[in-house]
Amino acid sequence: MMLPFLSVISFTPMVAVFVSVRCLLVAASVMLLSSKLGGEGRKSNSRFTNLMCETYNESYGRFSKCKLNLLARGRAGVHMHLQLFQLPIENVWINWSMYRRYNGFRPFLYNISSNFCKLMENVNHISFEGLVIRAIMTRSNLNHTCPYNHDIVIDNLEFTDDLLKNLPLPQGDYKLQLRFATYKVWRVQVSVFFTRDEP
Ligand SMILES: *[C@@H]1O[C@H](CO)[C@@H](O)[C@H](O)[C@H]1NC(C)=O
Ligand SMILES: *[C@@H]1O[C@H](CO)[C@@H](O)[C@H](O)[C@H]1NC(C)=O
Ligand SMILES: *[C@@H]1O[C@H](CO)[C@@H](O)[C@H](O)[C@H]1NC(C)=O
Ligand SMILES: *[C@@H]1O[C@H](CO)[C@@H](O)[C@H](O)[C@H]1NC(C)=O
16 A cells, blocks of 8 residues: 555655645644634633723713623623714724733733724734734724724624734733723723633
8 A cells, every 4th residue: 555655756746745744734733723722712711701991081981881791601792882972083092001910910011002093004913902903893893994983882702712812821810901092081991801711
């Protein structure tokens, strides 16, 4: 059985053989990696654990919904509805700060400020902010560039390891605090708590 196989290879240019073996190896490791990371979050226990929304001025914006919906198998989806009363909005900044729990929550890794409208113009940008925005866009009407002239709704956004696959976040409990300013005035703050747990 071995001989016919070998003779096929000997007629194939060596380069082609190496290339296809490399492709196979890459494909195999990608498959391994994605099943290890839980694919669509099936094997992982990573999940949202809490959500807090605050508004600094009720006549500017008001959260009519801000909660985690319990879904199947211990998962939770972020459900949020922010009513906005001063439209349209076209100048938005976000301060992002990440915290990790040791003894209480301590600042961890990300403390940055970004121009939200610029970010929305280039969401494929490989960055922490880009990853988070892309995840939110899948379940939200925040899926277009500025200006915004409607309420902001997030509908059952689930936490999956796909979301954080490319981020150096070890297992643990985290808080991501997002503070939004429009026209240089702080308007709302959203804090998302999550647990990262490898399968
Ligand atoms: C709250 O927002 C309203 C509407 O934008 C504005 O008229 C008012 O001055 C704001 N109040 C404060 C305390 O910033
Ligand atoms: C983030 O940085 C700002 C200014 O650089 C600082 O005032 C603030 O305390 C920092 N926040 C955290 C959580 O480290
Ligand atoms: C957050 O916003 C404030 C006010 O604009 C700014 O002074 C501060 O540096 C920002 N924090 C970070 C980490 O950029
Ligand atoms: C954004 O999401 C809304 C509601 O989910 C959808 O109707 C709309 O087509 C989406 N727009 C874009 C540009 O993807």
